[in-house]
Structure formats: C-alpha cells, structure tokens
Amino acid sequence: MTAFDIIKSVRLTEKGTTQAEKYNQYTVIADRRANKIQIRQAVQELFKVKVTRVNTMNVRGKARRQRTHQAGRDASWKKAIVTLKKGDRINLT
Numbered sequence: 001m002t003a004f005d006i007i008k009s010v011r012l013t014e015k016g017t018t019q020a021e022k023y024n025q026y027t028v029i030a031d032r033r034a035n036k037i038q039i040r041q042a043v044q045e046l047f048k049v050k051v052t053r054v055n056t057m058n059v060r061g062k063a064r065r066q067r068t069h070q071a072g073r074d075a076s077w078k079k080a081i082v083t084l085k086k087g088d089r090i091n092l093t
Contacts, residue, residue, distance in 0.1 A: 003042035006034045011079075012092055023083065026090050030080045032058070039080045050085035 011027040019025040030039050036054040043051050061074035084090070 001031065001034065001038070003045045006031050006038050006042040007046060010090065010092060019081070020090075020092075024086065024088070025081050025083045026092075028080050028082060030056070030078045032076070032078045034078070036080075039082070043082050047090050049088040049090060051082055052085050053083040055081045055083075 008029045008031065011029060013027070016027045019027070028039070028043065030042075034042075036056055039056065040051045040054050043049065043054075057079050059077050059079050061076045063071050063073055065071045
C-alpha cells in the first residue's frame with residue numbers, strides 16, 4: 001500500500017483543533033488494514049514531519065435510517081491519533 005492508500009484524510013473537528021494546539025496531536029482516518037508503523041511512515045512521507053507516537057482505534061459504524069423502516073449502517077473505520085515532534089506542524093487550512 002502507498003502512503004495515499006494508508007492515510008485517507010485528516011479529521012478537522014473542534015476537539016481535534018484543541019488537541020493540535022495543546023498537545024501537537026492530529027487525527028487521521030487510516031485504512032483498516034494498516035498498522036501503527038505503516039501509519040507513522042505514511043504521515044512522515046506525506047506531511048514531511050517527525051512522528052513520535054501513534055495511537056489507533058477501530059470505530060464501529062453507526063446504524064442509520066432514512067425515511068424507511070429498514071436500518072442501514074455506516075462503514076466502520078480506523079482512527080489514528082498521531083503525535084508530532086515538538087515544533088512540527090501540519091497545516092490544515
């Protein structure tokens with residue numbers, strides 16, 4: 001897998017913005033098959049930063065229902081919280 005296959009997007013939320021300012025941590029959506037080492041290498045390659053720690057979790061998809069009695073489901077995904085070396089930043093704007 002390439003770095004673009006592993007890192008699908010960076011989540012930009014209010015909580016994530018606070019984490020970025022306070023702890024230099026960024027939340028990314030990663031491929032479900034990727035491990036921490038692959039995520040670390042992909043972030044370092046794509047954003048040209050030094051990663052000090054990667055925490056991952058599998059997020060279960062929510063049950064959804066739109067104007068029908070049958071319930072559907074969002075896809076499950078992997079969340080990775082990436083901590084960067086002091087002084088490094090990812091510009092998201």
